[in-house]
Amino acid sequence: MHSPTKHIAESTVRRLSLYLRFLEEFESRGQTTVSSGELARSGGTTSAQVRKDLSFFGSFGKRGLGYGVKDLIHSIREILGLEQPWPVIIIGAGKIGAALAQYRGFTSRGFHVVGVYDRDPAKTGMNLGALSVRSDTELERDIALHKPRIAVLAVPGEAAQAMVDRVVSAGMHAILSFAPAPLHAPQGVTIRAVNMATELEILAYSLTHGV
Amino acid sequence: MHSPTKHIAESTVRRLSLYLRFLEEFESRGQTTVSSGELARSGGTTSAQVRKDLSFFGSFGKRGLGYGVKDLIHSIREILGLEQPWPVIIIGAGKIGAALAQYRGFTSRGFHVVGVYDRDPAKTGMNLGALSVRSDTELERDIALHKPRIAVLAVPGEAAQAMVDRVVSAGMHAILSFAPAPLHAPQGVTIRAVNMATELEILAYSLTHGV
DNA sequence: ATCTGTGAACCGGTTCACAGCC
DNA sequence: GGCTGTGAACCGGTTCACAGAT
Numbered sequence: 001m002h003s004p005t006k007h008i009a010e011s012t013v014r015r016l017s018l019y020l021r022f023l024e025e026f027e028s029r030g031q032t033t034v035s036s037g038e039l040a041r042s043g044g045t046t047s048a049q050v051r052k053d054l055s056f057f058g059s060f061g062k063r064g065l066g067y068g069v070k071d072l073i074h075s076i077r078e079i080l081g082l083e084q085p086w087p088v089i090i091i092g093a094g095k096i097g098a099a100l101a102q103y104r105g106f107t108s109r110g111f112h113v114v115g116v117y118d119r120d121p122a123k124t125g126m127n128l129g130a131l132s133v134r135s136d137t138e139l140e141r142d143i144a145l146h147k148p149r150i151a152v153l154a155v156p157g158e159a160a161q162a163m164v165d166r167v168v169s170a171g172m173h174a175i176l177s178f179a180p181a182p183l184h185a186p187q188g189v190t191i192r193a194v195n196m197a198t199e200l201e202i203l204a205y206s207l208t209h210g211v
Numbered sequence: 212m213h214s215p216t217k218h219i220a221e222s223t224v225r226r227l228s229l230y231l232r233f234l235e236e237f238e239s240r241g242q243t244t245v246s247s248g249e250l251a252r253s254g255g256t257t258s259a260q261v262r263k264d265l266s267f268f269g270s271f272g273k274r275g276l277g278y279g280v281k282d283l284i285h286s287i288r289e290i291l292g293l294e295q296p297w298p299v300i301i302i303g304a305g306k307i308g309a310a311l312a313q314y315r316g317f318t319s320r321g322f323h324v325v326g327v328y329d330r331d332p333a334k335t336g337m338n339l340g341a342l343s344v345r346s347d348t349e350l351e352r353d354i355a356l357h358k359p360r361i362a363v364l365a366v367p368g369e370a371a372q373a374m375v376d377r378v379v380s381a382g383m384h385a386i387l388s389f390a391p392a393p394l395h396a397p398q399g400v401t402i403r404a405v406n407m408a409t410e411l412e413i414l415a416y417s418l419t420h421g422v
Numbered sequence: 423a424t425c426t427g428t429g430a431a432c433c434g435g436t437t438c439a440c441a442g443c444c
Numbered sequence: 445g446g447c448t449g450t451g452a453a454c455c456g457g458t459t460c461a462c463a464g465a466t
Contacts, residue, residue: 008420009435010413017412018393035447043393047447048437055449063448064444080412081419088411095313099306105391105408110415150414174414176407180316182229182254190417192410196387197316199403200299201228201291202221203361203385204321206401208292209215220457246425258425259459266427274426274465 012053016076018043019050023073035066086111087148091163093118093126093133096178097154101128114148119159143170150174157181164191215267223264224291229254230261231287238280246277297322298359302374304329304337304344307389308365312339325359330370354381361385368392375402 022042026034036047036054043050054060054067057079061067077083088111090101100106101116116128119136126133134142142148151167153160153175160179167175168189177183177193185191233253237245247258247265254261265271265278268290272278288294299322301312311317312327327339330347337344345353353359362378364371364386371390378386379400388394388404396402 011435013413013416014409016416017406017409021391021393037447044395046437048439048450049435051448052436052450059449061448062444063442064446066447079416081415082412086411086415086418095310099310100407102306103407106411109408109412111408111411149418150411174418176410176414180232182232184255190414192414194405194407194410195228196311196314196405197320197322198225198228199387199405200297200317200322200361201293201320202224203387203401203403204292204297205224205227205290207297207360207385209219222457248425257459259428259461260457262426263428263458270427272426275424276466277425 006056008056012056013080015043015045015049015053016080019053020073020076020080020082023069023076027069027073032069033066034069034072036061038066082110084110086150087114087146088112088150088152089115089117089139089142089148090152090154091117091136091139091167092154092156093120093123093128094154097152098128100152100154100178101131111150114146115142117142139166140170143167143172148172150176153177153179155179217267219267223267226254226256226260226264227287227291230264231284231291231293234280234284234287238284243280244277245280245283247272249277293321295321297361298325298357299323299361299363300326300328300350300353300359301363301365302328302347302350302378303365303367303390304331304334304339305365308363309339311363311365311389312342322361325357326353328353350377351381354378354383359383361387364388364390366390 019039022039036050039050040047060072060075088106090097090113093116097116101113106113113131116131116133117136117139118124118133124133124135151172153163155163157180160177160181161183164175164183164185168185173189175185175189175191177191180195180197183191183193230250233250247261250261251258271283271286299317301308301324304327308327312324317324324342327342327344328347328350329335329344334344335346362383364374366374368391371388371392372394375386375394375396379396384400386396386400386402388402391406391408394402394404
């Protein structure tokens with residue numbers, strides 16, 4: 001089954017997400033069965049890694065045969081929690097926030113943007129696809145009302161920690177931040193931060209030091 | 212000095228980038244000296260980790276005193292390769308590409324966007340800040356001419372691998388991809404991929420499995 | 423006394439290798 | 445024969461603990 005007793009490494013979860021993509025590709029090509037080796041080759045890992053990753057959550061394959069593509073897709077979606085929809089709010093309607101609000105990759109996996117907020121009155125009312133930007137003063141009320149599960153932060157670095165505190169005390173437990181600032185949240189709240197400057201700096205390092 | 216003999220873990224480089232941010236903050240507050248403990252507290256690590264990270268590249272501190280803020284900033288910038296400017300091109304002028312092209316966080320650290328490209332003729336000529344979108348047919352010529360060092364990919368998943376191949380054979384060695392597709396490149400080329408769907412899926416997992 | 427620099431111990435994620443099933 | 449599932453070995457990043465410098 002898919003309730004691991006042990007703690008699961010983030011890298012494992014990340015790979016599951018990757019496997020899922022390949023499985024969907026295999027499915028769209030009509031392939032009904034895959035081996036751990038095939039999945040490994042697509043994803044740039046090893047077959048043992050694939051088997052180990054899956055074995056944390058149960059036995060999904062058949063020895064001598066491999067994994068059923070359809071079944072494994074379903075199992076991984078269940079493990080990741082993707083069999084249910086995830087309402088998402090975006091906070092900050094600047095360039096990045098506006099782009100994210102209209103990003104199709106979100107919706108395709110069950111993530112629905114249900115609200116976009118900004119503190120700048122000049123931006124509220126602005127249309128982004130089907131949504132219009134709301135004032136950040138509505139945030140607490142809307143969170144209580146619509147119970148979004150994930151907040152995406154696209155606010156300036158200086159405003160980020162204060163906004164984390166706000167959405168956390170409004171009851172949210174998962175935050176994806178694009179703000180260029182390190183953030184802290186209480187136990188029980190998961191924050192993931194994507195820092196584009198850091199990504200570029202890692203590239204600069206690799207260029208500077210030869211590969 | 213700052214030419215490590217051993218291989219350096221990516222996590223180390225990522226932390227150096229983080230330390231740099233804090234050091235700049237300390238500097239702007241007029242602080243002249245920091246201990247590994249102070250840096251650790253800001254960055255959510257341990258003092259031993261900070262010292263170990265720095266020691267890969269040399270001895271920058273004074274026993275009993277700590278590190279000189281200014282000196283350490285300089286040293287880390289040198290280690291990361293940030294003492295020189297890094298010309299960057301952005302490929303794909305959709306929502307994400309356009310947002311990135313105007314993202315201020317890039318320029319502040321020596322990364323200069325010198326070109327934005329799209330294959331859609333409707334987009335070429337469009338103004339993004341100081342730049343206007345160019346046709347992707349100019350790509351090879353421009354790369355040969357201006358020698359950008361980093362390519363940021365903001366193209367659809369299906370187009371991503373082909374574009375990687377193009378910029379690699381045009382001579383580029385570092386790519387930051389926002390395309391939702393796993394990419395492969397030959398030895399000697401560094402690719403970093405930011406996949407927003409995966410980030411959300413990791414959050415969905417953590418919400419599903421309780422922290 | 424304080425804080426750095428670093429070998430040694432530790433820990434956890436990855437890889438190996440093989441038993442078990444088709 | 446082919447491929448999964450998994451304990452054991454391995455490896456590398458983190459933490460510990462202490463010697464050395466101020």
